[in-house]
Amino acid sequence: MARIEAKTDVTGSVWKITTVVGQKLVPGDTVMLIESMKMEIPVIAEDGGTIKEFRYAEGEAVTEGEVVAILEG
Amino acid sequence: MSSQTPPASHFDATLLAYEERLARALAMGGPEKLARRQAAGVLNARERIAYLCDPGSFIESGLFGTSGTFPADHGKTPADGKIAGFGKINQREAGLVANDFTVMGSSSGATNGRKIGHMKRVTTQRGMPLVFLGESSGARMPDTMGARGMGSLLGNDGAQYQRLRETPWASATLGLSYGSSSWYAALADFSVMRKGAVLAVSSPLLASLAIREQVDPEELGGWRLHSEVTGLADMVVDTDEQALDAIKAFLGYLPSHHNEAPPVRPVPAGSGEGMRDIVNLLPPSRTQVYDVRKVVRTIVDKDSFFELKPRFGKVGVTGLARLDGRTVGILANNPLVKGGALDTDACEKFTSFLVLCDSFNIPVVIFVDTPGFVIGTDAERHRAPGKIMNMMNALALMTVPKLSVILRKTYGQAYLNMGGGRNSDEVAAWPTAEISFMDSRFAVKVVHGLEPGDAGFDAALAEMDRASEVWDAASIFAVQSVIRPQDTRDYLVRMLEVHSLRLTKGVGQHLMRAWPTSY
Numbered sequence: 001m002a003r004i005e006a007k008t009d010v011t012g013s014v015w016k017i018t019t020v021v022g023q024k025l026v027p028g029d030t031v032m033l034i035e036s037m038k039m040e041i042p043v044i045a046e047d048g049g050t051i052k053e054f055r056y057a058e059g060e061a062v063t064e065g066e067v068v069a070i071l072e073g
Numbered sequence: 074m075s076s077q078t079p080p081a082s083h084f085d086a087t088l089l090a091y092e093e094r095l096a097r098a099l100a101m102g103g104p105e106k107l108a109r110r111q112a113a114g115v116l117n118a119r120e121r122i123a124y125l126c127d128p129g130s131f132i133e134s135g136l137f138g139t140s141g142t143f144p145a146d147h148g149k150t151p152a153d154g155k156i157a158g159f160g161k162i163n164q165r166e167a168g169l170v171a172n173d174f175t176v177m178g179s180s181s182g183a184t185n186g187r188k189i190g191h192m193k194r195v196t197t198q199r200g201m202p203l204v205f206l207g208e209s210s211g212a213r214m215p216d217t218m219g220a221r222g223m224g225s226l227l228g229n230d231g232a233q234y235q236r237l238r239e240t241p242w243a244s245a246t247l248g249l250s251y252g253s254s255s256w257y258a259a260l261a262d263f264s265v266m267r268k269g270a271v272l273a274v275s276s277p278l279l280a281s282l283a284i285r286e287q288v289d290p291e292e293l294g295g296w297r298l299h300s301e302v303t304g305l306a307d308m309v310v311d312t313d314e315q316a317l318d319a320i321k322a323f324l325g326y327l328p329s330h331h332n333e334a335p336p337v338r339p340v341p342a343g344s345g346e347g348m349r350d351i352v353n354l355l356p357p358s359r360t361q362v363y364d365v366r367k368v369v370r371t372i373v374d375k376d377s378f379f380e381l382k383p384r385f386g387k388v389g390v391t392g393l394a395r396l397d398g399r400t401v402g403i404l405a406n407n408p409l410v411k412g413g414a415l416d417t418d419a420c421e422k423f424t425s426f427l428v429l430c431d432s433f434n435i436p437v438v439i440f441v442d443t444p445g446f447v448i449g450t451d452a453e454r455h456r457a458p459g460k461i462m463n464m465m466n467a468l469a470l471m472t473v474p475k476l477s478v479i480l481r482k483t484y485g486q487a488y489l490n491m492g493g494g495r496n497s498d499e500v501a502a503w504p505t506a507e508i509s510f511m512d513s514r515f516a517v518k519v520v521h522g523l524e525p526g527d528a529g530f531d532a533a534l535a536e537m538d539r540a541s542e543v544w545d546a547a548s549i550f551a552v553q554s555v556i557r558p559q560d561t562r563d564y565l566v567r568m569l570e571v572h573s574l575r576l577t578k579g580v581g582q583h584l585m586r587a588w589p590t591s592y
Contacts, residue, residue, distance in 0.1 A: 009387075009411050028364075037444065038514060039360050039412040046384070 004049045004071040011064045012036025014056045019069075023051050031069050034062060049073025098136050098151045102175025110175070115248070116313040118156050118173035121206050125169070125317045126160030133158035135188040142183055142216040142225075150176055155185035157192050162204075162321055165329060165336075168196035170257075171206040174248055178210030181217075181253045183226055189253075190230050197239045200330030204320055205244040205261065211252030211275060236260050238432040238586040241327045245316040246270045246306070249290075259305060260590050262429050263323040263381070265316045266306040268296045304385035304422060305591060322379055326393040326400045327433050331586070334434050334579030335400035340374055345562045347371040352558040355481065355505060362408040365440060366390055368480065369403055372562045378403065381426065386418030388447075391426040393435070397566040402430035405440035406491065408481070415487050416447040420460035421592040423490075427467040428585045436569055439477040439492040444512060445485040463592065464490050472581035474498050474572035478561060479506040479543070479552070494551060498572050501554040501564060506543040508552075513537035 015035040019025065030042040031051070049071030056068050079088075101107060101117060110117050116124065122131055138153045140146035154176035159168055170189055172179035179185075196203040217226050234256060236242075244261035246254070250272045258264045258272055266272060273280070273294030280288040292298065299306035310316045328335045354367050370378050373394035380392035390405040404423055406413035430437050446452070446461060468475070468490065477492030479502040488508065489496055502508075509516065516537050517523050523530040546552040556564050573579060 037412055037414065038512070039362060039408075039444075041362060041412055042409065044409070 001072045002049075004045075004047050004073050005067040006031045006043050006045055006069040006071060008034050008041075008043050008062045008064060008066055008068050010034055010036040010041050011062065012041065013061050014058050014068070015040055017054060017058055019051055021051050021053065025049060025051065025071065031071075034068075043068055045071060047071075047073055094137065097148075101151055101173050106175040114312075117175065118171040118179075118206065118208075121247070121313060121317060122156065122158075122160065122169060122171050124314060125162060125204070125206075125320065127162070127164060130161035131158055131169075132160070134191060135184070138184040138188060140177070140182050140184060140213070140216070142213075146177075150182075150184075152176065153182055153185040153188070154179040155181075155188055157185075157188040159195075159201075162202075162324055165324070166199075166201045167324065168192045168201055168203045169206070170204070172208045172254060174208045174210075177213060178249075179208055179254070180210045180213035181226075182213040183216070186226065186230070186233075190233065193232075200240060200332070202241040202243060202324050202327070202329060204324075205242070205254070205257040206317075207244055207246045207250045207254035207258055207272075208248030208270075209250055209252060209254035211254075234260065236587070236590055238262070238331060238428075238583065240330045241324060241433060243320045243323055245313075245320055246272045247313055247316060249276070250294075251276050255294075262327075262433075263307050263320070264305060265308045265310060265319045265323075266296050266299055267313060267316050268309060268311055271295060272299055272305065300382070300384040302385075303591075304382055304418065304425075307381045309384070323393070326379065326395075326435070331433060331583055332580055334574075338374075338395060338398045340395075340398045341376060344375040345372075346375075348559045348562050350559075351561065352503075352505070359481070359507075362412060364409045365405045365407045365413075365442065365480075368440060369394070369405055372396075372565065373401070373403070374398065382422050386416065386420075386422035388413055388416055388443075389419035389422050391422055396438070396562070396569060399569065400435050401565075401569070402426060402435045402437040403440070404437060404491075406443040408442050411447065413443045413482075414445060414447045415443055415461075415490065417452060417455040417457050417460040420457075420464045420490075424460075424464045424467045424592060425590075427464070427471060428588045431467075431471045431473050431581055432583050432586050434473055434574070434579055434581050436474040436572070437471065437476070438565055438569075439475065439497065441477055441479040441483045441488075441491040441493075442481040443484070443487045443491060444482055445487045460592070461486065461490060465496075467585060467588075468492065468496055470584040472584060473574070474569060476565060476568055476572070477501070478556075478565070479503065479508065481505055482507050482512075484509055484511050499554065499568055500552045501556050501561075501568075502543045502546070502552045503558050503561075504543060504555060505558075506552075506555075507538075507541040508543060508546050509537070509541040513541055 012034040015033040017032045025045040026048045029045045033040045052070045140150040156171045242261040243263045244258040246266045271290045271294040277288040296309045300309045377395040387410040477497040517533045
């Protein structure tokens with residue numbers, strides 16, 4: 001099982017976590033929404049896998065390139 | 074080639090010797106090495122050629138070439154490790170160079186260098202694409218060592234790495250690729266990479282010797298690096314067969330050479346069937362994002378969108394497609410990533426794609442939804458002004474038709490880079506379009522000094538929003554057409570017909586044919 005890191009493309013704050021730990025995602029699925037530049041920008045799972053953990057909670061600040069969730073696939 | 078047995082003659086012994094030589098030349102690096110490849114699920118060079126070319130169409134050039142430097146190598150270098158020839162790919166002529174890694178790691182030597190030079194000359198002079206199936210250990214040792222080795226083997230063809238884009242080049246990196254194999258991948262118009270392959274200047278061993286630390290091959294030149302960071306790989310696939318299929322598909326969109334228009338294909342059934350609901354692909358709120366590729370796929374001919382560099386510069390989307398059977402180049406902002414704000418990677422991706430399209434007579438369609446350029450210190454460190462102007466210059470130098478469609482936002486300088494004003498032959502907009510120098514909410518602060526919650530903020534914002542609607546642009550002819558979203562496919566098909574280059578039979582001026590092949 002490979003460890004897959006889901007990273008945010010933008011600096012902002014976690015707006016909504018739209019998935020739960022244990023949920024299976026296919027490539028292209030949204031992991032969570034980041035509020036940035038007055039827009040809701042999704043963090044997309046580039047590779048499919050099962051969500052193992054979230055690194056941030058709703059409302060917390062994130063920086064571009066940071067890992068916000070770990071998947072296993 | 075006919076293999077009919079001739080009647081007995083005085084030359085039987087000579088002809089038998091020919092057959093023996095032929096068998097040795099076709100045996101590549103021998104059964105053991107070939108078996109190891111097969112066990113690893115990797116095709117050998119001749120299997121790759123057979124898969125790529127129409128059955129029976131491959132005719133080889135230089136089958137009996139061998140290493141010419143040391144006599145001891147003659148017998149163990151079939152085809153000198155690089156198989157060259159001509160074959161038909163989906164009934165169209167092409168030149169091929171397939172590296173045979175089982176023969177001295179397909180290293181570059183004097184004879185195989187002559188073979189590549191011949192393929193480049195013939196494909197350029199006769200007007201056909203050139204395909205490189207790359208896998209190579211680099212320059213052959215010890216042949217290239219010393220001043221005599223360097224003088225004999227390198228630099229004797231001043232046009233070896235010259236690219237004037239007379240015919241399309243496609244490259245597949247299908248194994249360890251160092252030296253010339255990587256150079257041809259970088260020079261190609263389309264570069265596909267199989268996962269597990271490595272594309273680098275030199276091997277991890279040499280790199281480790283140079284910097285005295287262990288170098289991981291994947292980190293040095295693996296598929297993630299080249300698809301996500303460098304952008305040198307236009308596409309990544311899992312198998313050799315998928316890589317060869319990708320080359321067939323890519324060449325299917327392009328003309329055989331720069332003096333003809335791209336081929337026209339039948340329009341697949343079901344094309345345009347999603348147009349009625351296309352406006353619903355936009356989210357209800359302007360703060361929400363969407364994947365512009367769904368809009369593109371709905372508009373172009375069914376299943377014809379061939380995306381390039383999908384993991385690099387993802388705020389921009391580039392790809393070839395067909396509209397009414399005719400090849401078009403698609404550029405689009407993708408709000409799904411960073412809201413569609415253009416960064417330097419996307420500028421490079423757009424620039425190289427514009428050069429490709431203009432060099433091979435492919436009209437361009439631009440779908441616009443961007444809040445502007447990513448700004449800040451990081452952008453400046455990445456030479457944002459240079460990249461933005463490279464793209465702008467490429468757009469201005471294009472001589473093929475270029476049409477733009479504004480779906481939602483277009484702000485500031487990005488309005489121009491995405492074809493606004495006279496930077497497209499025609500600008501169309503959906504009624505959902507907004508055009509301004511910046512987002513209204515920022516503009517209220519800049520112009521009026523008002524923040525949300527201040528008295529007068531809402532009224533000022535409402536006025537800014539109204540002034541950003543498309544109608545003012547249409548009233549002064551800055552936008553030539555405002556169209557219903559569901560009519561976009563029909564509009565583009567018709568407008569491409571209007572703008573076809575009928576004075577030159579679809580051929581442009583190729584003003585960027587000598588531009589760099591990467592940035």
